[in-house]
Amino acid sequence: MCGIAGMVNLNGSPIDQGLPRNMIGMLHHRGPDAIGTYTDKHVGMAHARLSIIDLAGGQQPMHNEDKSVWITFNGEIFNYRELRQDLIRKGHTFATQSDTEVIVHLYEEEGEECVRSLNGQWAFAIWDANRQRLFLSRDRLGVRPLFYTITGQTLLFASEIKSILAHPAVTRAIDLQALDQLFTFWVTLQPRTIFKNILELPPGHSLRFEHGKMLVQSYWQPNYPSCVVPMDEQDCADRLLELLADAVKLRLRSDVPVGAYLSGGLDSTVLTALIKRFSDAPLKTFSVTFEDPEFDESAFQKEATDFLKTDHAEIRCSYQDIGRVFPQVIWHTEKPVLRTAPAPLYLLSRLVRDHGYKVVLTGEGSDEMLGGYDIFKEAKIRRFWGAFPESKIRPLLLRRLYPYLQNLQSQSPAYLKAFFHVRQDDLSSPLFSHLPRWELTSKTKMFFSEAVKSELHGGDVYRDLKGLLPSDYLKLDGFSQAQYLETMFLLPGYILSSQGDRMAMAHSVEGRFPFLDHRVVEFAAGIPPRLKMKVLNEKYILKRAVGDLVPLSIKKRAKQPYRAPEAKSFFGGDTGVARHEYVDKLLSANRIQKDGIFNPDSVQNLVGKAQKGQAIGIRDNMALIGILSTQLVIDQFINNFSGRHESGTD
């Protein structure tokens, strides 16, 4: 796990050798163990290393036998041993034991198609000197980040945007269309990022730059079948467990100790149980607990750790803690967020690092692949009800949704029906499952300034998103469509980035995701929806597959998504004033007016509500967090970006 950066001069002019080093300097947190650079006539590559495999020999950038192929690589190739053996049989000579070198020789052997043989999580750049070709690739699901831009005659790439912004020729500005998307979908639609003209290489894509021409193309997509293929339930469960166990086994390959996140939910408990199958060594597990009981899962965590007998460490998170670290969190997310949920994960990765660990296995991806999220349940009920809108019985199922949201649970049936309304037009919409969520989120845009609203007038974020859907999307069943939207948009754009890579790497910790092993993903895509969610029992097939590997109480518990306290993290106490000085400063009318994105009067009204403890609804909270995090992005990356050293870390 590491950070990468680099550049190619499109017109063949020489590289300023100091620039790659300056860019990689911004990524010290991703790779504190070593820095390496390589510069050719008109290409520069840099690498910040976090040593995990081949501690002595894995320095980068790395090259092939005759130094005609160079690589700078962030990530892990879990099947590197098997690939290495195969390449040796084909006559390749290895100078190291690292997985990095495997990619170099595999590229020599298979060219750009080499990525199809990789089982892992990666972002890398290869410079092929003979062909004068730059080849960038990102893993299938988007575990590892990779950004790029063209400025003047230079193509720049890096693991994080701050590294690109450190190049003196790059201008820093907010992309308002991206902001419009983010305040609807929680994510920008790739390749767009929140910064104008800085793009993200989408998951499952590669980029080739050769002879002045750039080509970005997809090499992988999730393969949801257009018609359901029946499966025997037990065979399906057995195969899922077999694949998942192998995914765990591969992800235990490391030259440093591997720990695990243990939230008290089904997914992380299953992973922890599987890890213990492969190792007798004491397993270190880590979790977040909350002072606020509404969010705390420590009772379930204790059940899991007692059952699995792990050596457990936890960090207790208060409102104050979240507010305190939020600026650093946004320094690492590099985009606005509508939830505070990344902040406790930032604290958690610090706990991991303080215990001397660099690698953790974690359960992300299970909810997307196996149908765990409430949004799948919500869509199923809404579709069932929409098929017979006059039914008095069907809408009663709405009560089964979101049991952890007290304000929703206290609503009358009439209001529940109104909240989860199904318009006849909606039933045929390709975005049916997500419309209530996105429509609710969109209401936060009422806080945009008149200038921003005017700039965005005529835009249509739904049209933008529909334009990214594959041609066979409409042939998918409703459940698979919902899974596709979660997997292709929210997973890479928020879960794996703002809550994943960025929070872990802030403290030089590598997350590994067995549920995102592409073999698991591809198998799960083909599982009939009725086995993923049996009636309204989410992740049914996983529960069946794991048998007694996990405590019954954890298998049977109601799904509780990971959440964190929001407005109370910034305003509270007896007086309701801001808990931290930066909150007052960035949300002041003057500052809001000066930065220009939001309406100062509306923001003051919202702040007033938060101070009185009244900003307790989903929409108000999303607006408050979205505005504050946008202001932090502007403050840290537009107004006060030095581009010379790390800032914002604690």
Place this chain on the structure above:
Amino acid sequence: MAQIEGEIRQFVIDNFLFGQEDVQLENDDSFMERGIVDSTGVLELVAFLEKKYQIKVEGKDLIPDNLDSITNLRRFIGNKLPVA
């Protein structure tokens, strides 16, 4: 009744539209369909009614027919308030 209507309108503008008085809000506009209230907003609205008009909003009253527009609210409060 005109006074109640004005008070409700002001509450909605202050709390759900965050002071944006230029937003067009007709008396019959559905708060739900316009996205003006979410599930918490309904509870905020009820708390306002109980405090401002000293009325008790029962569980059976929590329906859009009573609470989902300025017109509905005016009628609902009128029915709840003691006859002068």
